[in-house]
Amino acid sequence: MAVDTIPETEPSPSPIAPTRRQQFKLFRVYNHYRLVVSLVLLGLLLVDPENFYSRFRLLEYYQAGVSGYLSLNVFVGLIMFAGFRPSQRHITLSILLDILVMHGLLFTSTGITNGLANLVIVSVAAGNILTPSRVGTFYAALAAICSLGISAWAFITLGEPADDIVRAGSLGILYFAAAFVLQYISRRMMRSEALATSRARSIAELEKINQQIIQRMRTGILVLDRYGSIRLANAAAEELLSGASAEDHAHPEHLMILPQPLKLGLETWLKDPRKRVEPFQPSPTAPFLQVNFTQLDEERGDHILVFIEDMSKVTQQAQQMKLASLGRLTAGIAHEIRNPLGAISHAAQLMEESPHLDQGDHQMLDIIRRHSRRVNGIIENVLDLSRRRPANPDLLEIGPWLEEFREDFLQTRDDSATSTRISLEIAPDLPPARFDKSQIEQVMVNLCDNGLRYSQQQIGEPRLHLRADVTDDGERTYVDVRDFGPGIEPGERSSVFEPFFTTDKSGTGLGLYLARELCEANQAHLSLVVDDQPGCCFRITFAHPGRMI
Template identity: 75%
Template sequence: MAVHQPSPALATANPGSDQQQVKLFRIYNHYRLVVSLILLALLFVDPVNFDSRFRFLDYYQAGVAGYLGLNAFIALIILAGFQPSRRHITLSILLDILVMHWLLLTSTGITNGLANLVIVSVAAGNILTPSRMGVFYAALAAICSLGISGWAVLALGHSGDDIVRAGSLGILYFAAAFLLQSISRRMRSSEALASSRAQSIAELEQINRQIIQRMRTGILVLDRHGQIRLANAAAEELLFGAHAHQPSQPDAQRTLPQVLKLGLETWLNDPNRRIEPFQPFPTSPVLQANFTRLDQERGDHILVFIEDISKVTQQAQQMKLASLGRLTAGIAHEIRNPLGAISHAAQLMEESPSLDKADHQMLDIIRRHSRRVNTIVENVLDLSRRRAANADLIDLGDWLKQFRADFLQTQDDADTTFIDLVVDADTPPARFDQSQVEQVMVNLCDNGLRYSFLRTGERRIRVHAGATVDGERAYVDVQDFGPGIAEEHHGSVFEPFFTTDKGGTGLGLYLARELCESNQAHLSLVKDGQPGCCFRITFAHPGRLI
């Protein structure tokens, strides 16, 4: 297989500098083309006196014609797309110096005005190839000038003034070389510094972009009309996540949720007023928006910080429950000892033959409430010693099938327990701790089966896994067919110790949401208009998990 080698034209350390060098060479070649055309035109101005003023007219004319042809050829190949390399430029400068001295030699010598054009060629060489070659150009030009002058003195009998003039021109060649070398070094140093700073700024910008994208706080940039100019990943997830109807839609064409738009209008009317927490959609967490102007003078853009205050609320509740857990741990034996004595005494009393029906009912109450107190103590203790999540990337469909099989095996009436499992084909993978999410699913399934049986007499629930509308995150719905939850209790179902079941502790759903949050998932109550309750676990984007 043939390997394509890169063109040597630009095979240097700084491609930007090479492109600039090529542009300068094109300009210089245009200058050479114009000079060669002028020299050719001068041949037709006063052809009668050329024989008396020129030493070798035929050679001079041939030199002018050849110089014009060379420059025209270079111009054509550059126009065709040829990219000259450093060695091509060096060769062109050397030819320029030699051709100019050939014209000096064949014309009137070093006193000819063409000698001034040699200075231009030396200067151009030091600009186009700013290296030691620039000094070589000056040395070559000086040697050629002195050689022509020496030959004229020795062979043609000219005065020594030509040598003095050649020496003066040599000094000018070296002065131009050293001056332009110094300027070129400073320019290269400035260019390198500017390039380094530009690269640092680009790297810093990239780092800032990555930091902003990975921040858990949502950041929006709005124009004065409330149109979104920029949104980071957290803002997309918090505001649009499962409801982004057009995932590929650019930020500038996104529209703010209506509740946030109203909050923006309120803030614009009164910047000192704090916006109330809101939920863009029923399944989204409770959010808090803070507004500030990005440009205090012009005020063209507005910066919005979106924070999930449910996390703050849950952290506060965690702190309270952690304190309660530590307190419970300290007095657990003080509670359990008398609780054990009460349970043991109830068992002994139950063995008495003289108990009537009312006494047995009282003993049943004692046993049930003793178990409930013990369960409450255990749940609060679990809150204080809950471990951190150890998340893995999971195929949700396979995991749910295995969970259903394992869950049914733990049911005493597995033959009459039905879990209808539906997994959409486009369900993306999710990243979570399997044991913790399994605990959440067990809680939701137990509740769903129990409430479905109360209403329909059948232990049946429906589990549905799918993708959010943006297609990037997975969710799991657990739908029961029970009596549902009253509208006034929807905001309280996840609060600790809230329950509508007289036998419940009120910690099950709270613990489930806590476990979901530790896996960066969100547990919510979905209002889908169907009978019963539908609880949804919306998992985080598997690639954005921090």
């Protein structure tokens, strides 16, 4: 819908003055009124000319005044139709001209007794509506002076009765009364409109602020009807449920169909609002989500507000609190543990040099060395948790970065690059990702080391397959690290990211936990991909590149 624009350089209107747009609309209505009046006056001349010839004082001047008044109003209407926006001085000049023209027509017709005197009241009233200030009082004063002057002139020169002077005085009183009343009413209306406009602007600004807050919340928010149709969804809800980009949050078409677990949870809640919905996964690689329902309107109950929480955040916070306490404890006793641990390791080395050891003694020494290294590794990993630095993300292209990582990783391997086989598959046109390069490389090193070790145990050679592709929504990139080992038992898949959980007797159980922690710090998600392929596959799904960390 087209609207009249106001220049940005225009000063703000005062609380008791109409805005430029209001003035333009009111003046356009007033000009339509003037056109109608001038056409009626011209029509009366054409309908009954003989009657006018006998009654009017200066008929030729009256006819010229009516024709000129009509021409002026037609001209003003045409230039306004062409886009002209009258300023305040143009409006003031028009009102003054109307008052003078009307009194000129009174002067050339039958005097103050003519019905045209009533039209002067309309012009004074219009002037006070368009400019409710001291200028409006000047309109009334000018009209009163002109009416009294015409009556006095007729009384002195033409011998008209003195009653016309009394009538002119009464009209003057009406002019001032109309001016004062309309000024008061106009000012009250302008103040009310200014207050309403100010409140509307404040409400609009508050709505924008609320919208920005809702869209930037990490908690997903949905507004549903009783049939499960989505009426509103913020960016976090779209990302948690369907992986849609944050830039498309204004278009809820991505979520027209709710995930089946969420739909079942809604039906359960509608039957029993006191029952809590169990956490669910919208997809195998997505985190567990917890939803809560509430009525948006308690009286009508037409809409339902849904809060979606990422359970991995809650679990992560609980684990962080546990490991933070453990980290502080470990930092305090690390020195006390490492001293006797170093003495044990050194004593084991000295015993190994003795020529009087049999095979059983060597096996015992090997157990001592392995478990000493494991204890030292646990201490190092827990200390790393307590002193981990914040992420420093950069926007990177996944393809070149993954190729560079593969080359650097193969060069740092103890065995030759020919014995370690790491195949690489990169899809074209991958979206960039925002992450801390050193932290994600640490995650990749951990996953690759584990994968090569398990592949060596299963197929007799260290072998991996790295794959970079785009998610189903086409907005985010993920990287798969697939090994060729024995895989993970179904009963253990839900525990692989828990701290101190390991299937390797020599492992500390903190590697995958640390890897997921680093991914979460970069707003990426590390998950275990369950499929029918051999071995084990871990997937790093990066956040949308437009999402700031």
